[in-house]
Each structure stands twice: as structure tokens, then as C-alpha cells.
Amino acid sequence: MLTGSTAQRFAMAREIERLAEALDNADAVLVGAGAGLSTAAGFTYSGARFEQHFADFRERYGFTDMYSGGFYPYATPEERWAFWSRYIMVNRYNLGPNPLYVKLRELLAGRDYFVLTTNVDHQFQLAGFDKQRLFYTQGDYGLFQCSKPCCRETFDNEEAVRAMFEQQRDMRIPSKLIPRCPHCGAEMSMNLRADDTFVQDDGWFAAAARYRDFERRHRGMRIVYLELGVGYNTPVIIKYPFWRATLENPQATYACLNMGEAVAPREIAERYICLNADLAETLSQLEAALAG
Numbered sequence: 001m002l003t004g005s006t007a008q009r010f011a012m013a014r015e016i017e018r019l020a021e022a023l024d025n026a027d028a029v030l031v032g033a034g035a036g037l038s039t040a041a042g043f044t045y046s047g048a049r050f051e052q053h054f055a056d057f058r059e060r061y062g063f064t065d066m067y068s069g070g071f072y073p074y075a076t077p078e079e080r081w082a083f084w085s086r087y088i089m090v091n092r093y094n095l096g097p098n099p100l101y102v103k104l105r106e107l108l109a110g111r112d113y114f115v116l117t118t119n120v121d122h123q124f125q126l127a128g129f130d131k132q133r134l135f136y137t138q139g140d141y142g143l144f145q146c147s148k149p150c151c152r153e154t155f156d157n158e159e160a161v162r163a164m165f166e167q168q169r170d171m172r173i174p175s176k177l178i179p180r181c182p183h184c185g186a187e188m189s190m191n192l193r194a195d196d197t198f199v200q201d202d203g204w205f206a207a208a209a210r211y212r213d214f215e216r217r218h219r220g221m222r223i224v225y226l227e228l229g230v231g232y233n234t235p236v237i238i239k240y241p242f243w244r245a246t247l248e249n250p251q252a253t254y255a256c257l258n259m260g261e262a263v264a265p266r267e268i269a270e271r272y273i274c275l276n277a278d279l280a281e282t283l284s285q286l287e288a289a290l291a292g
Contacts (some may be wrong), residue, residue, distance in 0.1 A: 020289035032238035036229020040279035085164035101127035143191035
């Protein structure tokens with residue numbers, strides 16, 4: 001008789017083999033990536049990583065994770081941009097290619113794929129993914145926009161962020177470094193979808209068009225909807241559309257890889273694969289199954 005843990009391992013191995021077979025037989029793969037993918041890659045926003053980079057902010061302002069720090073009501077823009085410049089350096093510029101993202105890119109090599117993601121940390125680009133196959137819907141840590149906004153334009157922020165990071169003292173930046181819109185002079189803000197001021201620039205609309213074209217060209221074909229680390233903060237962007245598309249296409253397969261949240265509706269029970277396990281471990285096993 002198999003123990004519970006042994007039975008679970010066998011069941012997971014069978015599901016990974018099913019996913020490997022689906023990928024090998026697929027005409028295309030549509031990846032939907034959420035925050036859980038970056039968490040599995042080690043980009044946590046609390047705990048030891050937060051303490052390493054933001055212990056002084058915690059001591060002064062009282063918040064205990066980076067996410068909360070982004071919404072804190074700082075008294076001055078000098079304080080706010082001291083936090084944000086450090087935050088962006090830690091999560092965007094002081095990084096190289098992440099092994100988990102590189103592994104995912106290698107798993108997709110030679111396949112007709114597209115990536116739809118709510119992540120804003122630029123990890124797909126750093127790992128060498130083709131930018132023409134990416135649609136990051138919620139913004140990018142590497143972009144500023146006008147806070148008003150006065151225009152449908154975004155601005156690369158690396159030079160400004162590095163200057164703020166290097167020149168901040170006592171959790172404040174020099175006033176002269178507060179980023180301003182070159183058109184109207186208003187203070188800049190991050191190009192992150194937090195409210196109705198979010199700017200969708202020409203690049204955003206071009207990526208959206210490529211995504212729609214990918215869907216159109218593969219309608220009714222053997223497509224794997226590969227959902228990685230997507231939770232329920234914004235399920236209408238990836239999760240619900242993937243469920244609906246799988247239901248409408250008898251040749252589609254829906255695969256959900258997510259520790260603690262790998263679920264799917266019973267309407268697609270015969271064509272879903274749910275792997276409720278560590279994402280990094282699961283992709284390693286999938287890599288071995290594809291190689292074998």
C-alpha cells in the first residue's frame with residue numbers, strides 16, 4: 001500500500017508527464033505569469049530580503065514589507081522617492097538573469113509561445129525572452145509617467161533612479177532629483193497600474209495587439225494555457241480568460257502551476273492539469289520529463 005506522500009508523488013509525476021506530452025503535441029503555448037513565479041524565483045517582498053534592504057525604513061515608518069512601503073503616505077516627495085529609488089534598484093536594476101526564468105525560457109525554446117504577465121519586475125526581459133512575445137499589462141518598474149497624467153507617454157527611469165539611490169541620505173533624496181514631467185512639470189509617478197491614472201503608452205498597445213493576434217492565429221488549435229503563479233488579485237487578466245478559452249476550444253489544455261492555489265473549474269476537468277507544488281521544483285521536473 002502506498003503512503004499518502006508516496007501516492008502524491010506518483011500523482012504529481014503522472015500530471016507532469018501529461019503536461020510534457022501536451023507541450024510536445026501543442027501547436028502553441030500561451031504562458032500566463034503572476035507574482036507567484038517571481039516569488040518562486042526568490043523575489044520576496046518581506047522577511048529577510050526586506051530586512052536586508054529596508055530595515056531603516058521599517059524602524060522609522062513602521063511597515064514590514066516592500067509592498068506596503070509603496071503605499072505609505074510619506075510626508076515629502078524626497079522621502080517617497082528615497083523609498084522608491086531603493087525599491088526599484090533592489091527589484092529591477094541590481095539584478096541579473098534569474099535561473100528560474102532562464103529555465104522557463106529554455107523550456108519554451110523552439111515552441112510557438114507568447115507570455116501574458118501581470119509582473120512588473122522585468123525578469124522575462126532579463127532572462128532573454130523575445131520582447132515581441134511579451135505583454136506585461138500592469139506596467140514596469142523601469143518606467144516613469146506623468147502623475148497627472150498630461151500625456152500618453154512613459155519614460156525610461158534608470159539614470160534618474162540610480163542618481164536618487166546613490167545620493168539619498170537619511171532616507172531622503174536631494175530636492176533637485178525629484179523627477180518631473182518634461183512636458184508639464186508635474187511630478188512623475190511610477191508606471192504601475194494602481195488607479196485610473198495608469199498610462200498605456202504606444203508600446204503597451206502594440207504588445208496588446210500582438211497578444212490578440214497570437215490568440216486569433218491559434219484559435220481552435222492545440223494550445224496549452226500554461227498558468228504560472230497566478231493568484232486571485234486580478235483573475236480577470238489571466239486566470240478567467242484562460243479558463244474560458246480552454247472551455248471554448250476542445251483541443252486546448254489548461255495547466256495551473258501554483259503552490260496552494262492550483263485549481264480549475266469542473267467544466268474543463270478532462271483537459272486541465274493542476275500541480276499544487278513548489279513552482280521551481282515543478283519546472284525542474286517538467287524539464288526532465290521533456291528531456292526524457
